[in-house]
Amino acid sequence: MSGTKPDDLQRAVEATLFAAEEPMTLEALAGHLGDADLPAVREAVRQLADHYEGRGIELVERSRKWHFQTSPDLAHLLRREREQVRRLSRAATEVLAIVAYHEPVSRAEIESIRGVQTAKGTVDVLMEAGWIKIAGRREVPGRPVIYATTAEFLQHFGLQTRKDLPGLDELRAAGLLDPVDEAYDALIETDEPQGVADAPETEADMPRTDQSAIEDDGKEPGE
């Protein structure tokens, strides 16, 4: 175990394996260290492996070659996922609602219901969120992809079935279908392209092209 100072050979082996670009056999190690005694090298490697046991890195043998690697239980540190919570954009919310109320629907149908063009990124976001899925193709010319909501969608929104979505009558009763007055309409129109109402997202629903997906990646350089 650890606790003792490494001897010269251990130090040499440690440094060599650290700097090596490839895993090394004991023979290669011994050769590199000026034809060191093979049993001595083997013993040094064994002691080093002992020393590193339980640390953040370990010395492992794979098909007779030795190398350092990050301890498997810490592998998550190498491929780290960083979650960020973002509010769904208004465009995406609308698309989601349309899919929920009208499923299965094609993108063209969504657009005709919304009355505006829908960026592909908007649909992608909903797919990524796991709320809509491709439910096949409509058997019409062009065979467009059709979308439907997922079980996750129901779960997230606390619905038993899609039938639990409030009906149009209820929406009307709640004032959600009231004709929007002109001022409000104007507000919507000016707001929408910048997506002010919808959180810090880039995609708006106006005739934007499909780069939103790309842009999302492009930004946010890692630190």
Added chain:
Amino acid sequence: MSGTKPDDLQRAVEATLFAAEEPMTLEALAGHLGDADLPAVREAVRQLADHYEGRGIELVERSRKWHFQTSPDLAHLLRREREQVRRLSRAATEVLAIVAYHEPVSRAEIESIRGVQTAKGTVDVLMEAGWIKIAGRREVPGRPVIYATTAEFLQHFGLQTRKDLPGLDELRAAGLLDPVDEAYDALIETDEPQGVADAPETEADMPRTDQSAIEDDGKEPGE
């Protein structure tokens, strides 16, 4: 020192620094480890550095960033056949030293110390190596570009900060980093308190290679 098992944070820091392709600041480390407590990360790094002391590899700080590297005394084992380090010309070596000890410094100032015109290629080589960078302009007529060293410079030469430049304090104390005229004035004042009358007009004194302006464009055949 070694002997005790590393705790979870130490293991995580160890694995992260081991796997990282670039040196990392404590802040970057803490961020990577899911916004870990900065003082705790600092302590973990310190303990790790202690643990590795005397081993074949060591944990070092350069320009506020930490990285693992092999111990210097094992260099003879690890020098590869192909030289990885760019061999610097003597001119480049001198220019680098002057930038490091005098930074920020303009090309004219470098030339006045060396007494010779500096080929643009020499500065370029150092910039390309990532060891010096343009650090702005001196607010004097002509607004000459001034140069300074980089974090990579400190890393490459194993310096924690510029203060670790060999002999920096002694040079400073001896006034050897001061311009000739200042040094002369200082000397005169201490030697013979009245003798400043014949003070220095700037550089009337020596055949400086002041033609740099002219020669700059003219010469410099590529090497």
Added chain:
Amino acid sequence: MSENGLMFTADDQAGDSDWIAPATKEGEDTSLYLELDGWEGPLDLLLDLARRQKVDLRAISILALVDQYLDYIDRAEALKLELAADYLVMAAWLAYLKSSMLLPKEEQEDPSPEELALKLQLRLQRLGAMRESAARLMARDRIGRDVFLRGAPEGLRIDRKTQWQCDMYMLIQGYGQVKARTAPAVHMVRERPVMTLESALDRVSSMLGVTLDWMTLEEFLPPHAEPRLRKSALASSFVAALELARMGKAEISQDEIFGEMRLRRIRGQGAQ
């Protein structure tokens, strides 16, 4: 003399270390190796010569240094070596410095030769300091030469994953907005009570037929009309009055600007 040619020649001589003073091998101090390419300019050569005095740079003899430099240049010329202008300029300046230093004190100019000599010395010290610093710097443990980084780091990668947020209210509100926005818009113009010009003409002309007296315009308006109809009737009746006057069927009088407008039938007209 440009250093371009030197940039790598120094390397060739440098052997294993990154830097050694060119052509400055120990034991050669009596017969200086004549190779101007080895120096980075006259100051460098001077520094090298000064070092040969084997004293601290602060204690060198400038006079001796000048002699050495001039001697060196002379020998180079004797060997027909091509001398760069820099070296010759320096030689001329040093010759001048030497002669001033040898002159009697009172004939000295300003700046004094002592000052010039001292400044030369200071410059040499500074160049020497940098030269030594460069050597010490190069001798440090350098990455890739003395210390090595991990050969095959796994690398760190951060995958960003977005947790999208939306709730039921936002959802149905969104749907409501779509519906509201895209509901077919029906524009209805509300019916407003108006009196057309035709009906005003009828009304005014028939009322004019009844009497020959002046009547104010207001008297032609329908009584008890609601205010909006009354406004419309006033406008139409006014235009009707003008029209009747134009046709010669009525005459209009007004006593003052903005005063009451009166109207009556022209005699002989409208009775038929």
